[in-house]
Amino acid sequence: MTTQKQTLGEFIIENQSSFRYSSGELSRLINSIRLAAKVVNHEVNKAGLVDILGTAGDTNIQGEDQQKLDVYANEKFIQTLTKRNIVCGIASEEEDSFITINSQDENNQNKYVVLIDPLDGSSNIDVNVSVGTIFSIYRRITPVGTPVQLEDFLQKGSEQVAAGYVVYGTSTMLVYTTGYGVNGFTLNPAIGSFYLSHPNMKFPEDGNIYSVNEGNYLDFPLGIKKYIKYCQEEAGERPYTSRYIGSLVSDFHRNMIKGGIYMYPKGSRNPNGKLRLLYECNPMAFIAEQANGKSSDGYTRTMDVEPTELHQRVSFVCGSKNMVEKVEEFMREFGE
Ligand code: AHM
Numbered sequence: 075m076t077t078q079k080q081t082l083g084e085f086i087i088e089n090q091s092s093f094r095y096s097s098g099e100l101s102r103l104i105n106s107i108r109l110a111a112k113v114v115n116h117e118v119n120k121a122g123l124v125d126i127l128g129t130a131g132d133t134n135i136q137g138e139d140q141q142k143l144d145v146y147a148n149e150k151f152i153q154t155l156t157k158r159n160i161v162c163g164i165a166s167e168e169e170d171s172f173i174t175i176n177s178q179d180e181n182n183q184n185k186y187v188v189l190i191d192p193l194d195g196s197s198n199i200d201v202n203v204s205v206g207t208i209f210s211i212y213r214r215i216t217p218v219g220t221p222v223q224l225e226d227f228l229q230k231g232s233e234q235v236a237a238g239y240v241v242y243g244t245s246t247m248l249v250y251t252t253g254y255g256v257n258g259f260t261l262n263p264a265i266g267s268f269y270l271s272h273p274n275m276k277f278p279e280d281g282n283i284y285s286v287n288e289g290n291y292l293d294f295p296l297g298i299k300k301y302i303k304y305c306q307e308e309a310g311e312r313p314y315t316s317r318y319i320g321s322l323v324s325d326f327h328r329n330m331i332k333g334g335i336y337m338y339p340k341g342s343r344n345p346n347g348k349l350r351l352l353y354e355c356n357p358m359a360f361i362a363e364q365a366n367g368k369s370s371d372g373y374t375r376t377m378d379v380e381p382t383e384l385h386q387r388v389s390f391v392c393g394s395k396n397m398v399e400k401v402e403e404f405m406r407e408f409g410e
């Protein structure tokens with residue numbers, strides 16, 4: 075007899091008491107993200123039909139304007155989190171500034187802020203390549219019942235309460251952590267439920283996949299160039315292989331399962347790196363560390379970087395522990 079897998083809804087309820095701050099609020103928040111992810115998934119899966127159903131700027135059959143998918147995903151996540159009144163503020167890659175929720179309502183006792191990249195890698199949609207959603211959750215530091223402030227969002231990654239991603243791939247998965255390991259849930263589209271498919275996910279300590287946009291090679295710091303050459307030449311009988319999807323969530327997800335490293339270093343084209351600290355790097359770093367992996371900017375632990383602005387960029391090296399440490403060795407030795 076096969077045992078029925080646990081659904082994400084059941085998992086959230088059963089594990090609620092182990093959350094660091096157990097009030098049910100965080101459970102409701104993750105439940106809302108689950109719901110929005112299903113709605114976005116439905117839309118992402120229809121992307122290939124866009125020429126048939128209408129393109130951005132057109133009006134669809136119900137008279138609604140067709141939207142670009144990243145705009146759509148942004149709206150869905152914000153709507154879901156706002157309407158259910160479970161957070162006090164949201165910051166998104168798609169919004170210049172953070173959003174304050176119910177700032178006039180003294181009864182808004184919500185403690186959490188969410189930072190989100192609603193559809194990361196969206197340039198891949200046109201060509202049927204996986205994209206993802208990334209989210210990061212903090213407790214606010216200003217008093218509850220008052221409007222959120224920038225400082226509630228500019229917290230170090232080490233203060234995260236939960237983080238996760240959704241990968242809209244060959245199957246859709248939601249992977250998240252609340253600081254007690256990492257669990258992955260796969261969507262059964264026929265039923266519309268996420269099932270626990272990857273309990274207690276761990277990065278292999280070592281790996282043989284390196285993921286980096288080698289088109290930027292000439293622009294990379296010397297330490298990174300040397301590391302890439304080490305992977306290609308000096309590490310024996312070609313034990314390394316290169317895989318780069320160009321969708322952070324998918325590259326990270328594969329590396330976590332198979333063992334590997336993802337790198338987006340700074341260079342003259344991206345003087346501070348390309349990826350965003352608060353809603354791309356920190357959540358992935360939290361998941362990586364919870365899964366025995368590691369994440370840094372080549373020198374400093376990602377989650378120890380002091381945030382100074384909402385859309386701050388940072389160099390990002392993340393994956394199997396031994397591989398990240400090797401890159402850090404090269405950075406210390408060869409630097410920029
Ligand atoms: P985006 O937020 O504009 O989608 O950019 C983030 C994406 C990551 O998913 C991906 O790893 C990286 O940018 C790819 O960048 P590049 O095309 O420069 O290699």
Ligand code: MG
Pocket residue numbers: 167191193194195354
């Ligand atoms: Mg992004």
